[in-house]
Amino acid sequence: MPELPDIELYRHAIAERVVGGPLVGVKLFSPFVLRTVTPLVAAVTGQRIDSVSRLGKRIVLDMEGGLHVVVHLMIAGRLLWAAGEPTVRQPGGRNTLALFQFLQGHILLTEAGTKRRASIHVVDSDGLLALDPGGIEPLDSTLDAFVKALTPENHTIKRALTNPRYVAGIGNAYSDEIFHAAHLSPIRLTKSMTAEEWARLH
Template structure:
């Protein structure tokens, strides 16, 4: 799922393309996509775009009649920009937003249709869609600490909770925790103040660095938005060497999510139980990274 760095770059490039321009026509190609009936979508046509915003992991187009178009990409949704006259890709296109400067196309790979489009009437309705997570890049340490310690859950769960923190998902939470050298299963209320500050600094640093990197790589438009990058330290790098200590990166698999971590850097060498594999191996499950074959 595109997270804060990806959505930030999308909004910046989209603002370059359509800020101040009229949205000539919107075509929804799959009926499941549009999740609202009022206001009707045709009210957005012919209106000028007065702003592009990020709402958590959503892209928001603000129109001059007070309406907002809210695009949630979910896991496999992506945005493409086509020059005037460009043809949207076939089966994966869900909607097209036509401007005189080009066409914005919302696509979604795979068969699970999770991406969504909402039309909301005003700023109050838009704010009602906000889960409430803070923007760590503008928050101070005290605010970060209050959110982190509000409930007692694992750090992985806390960082990815949109009610607590805005725009952080599976990929960047792995990178943040590796940078902070903290276990993904450490309970938030077991943290020392120094660890909270360490996590705060790591969160800001990772999100800033990756936003800058993706911004530089995007050029005119971000064409390859993915949760997996070869420059990442641990996310998506199971079995590959940690860039800090060289220990093979480990993982915890649960449902559709995978947590990647370095046992030596983050858990004192302890291997965290994988719900599927550790139960299968039982007594044969290695407890320490040094026991790995």
């Protein structure tokens, strides 16, 4: 599953290409990918993209009218950029779930396998807030805030670090790398961590 570093790369690359221009259109190729009924996708068509942000492991197109297009890649979802307009109706074949058309090119939302877990939400600001699990941003947090966020209960440090209600954007893959770099066991209990160990983890 793409995690915080991967999503940040996507966010930056997309922002460079589309911010300031309109979302020309959205084509949906799967009946399961759109998880909201209102606002309609048509409500964001033609709207200027003010920014591209991240909400945990989700990528968010922030539109000029106050709506947001939220893409969650889940485990096997990927985003592919290509210049211009697609030359076939459904580029990428059955793995393509959606296509976002911009002036400069288009983005395909694809998902490997048969399970359709990747999703798109079109929401207003309240809807965006409802999608936020509430975890702190680890790159922006102070050490004290980090420790406080991970210690509401006595869990293994891996369970705490990968809980999106505690910390945003970190899953199994990167948590293992983090524990290796910090020389900590992932099964260490949070309430038993020393101040020095918390500093290494942070």
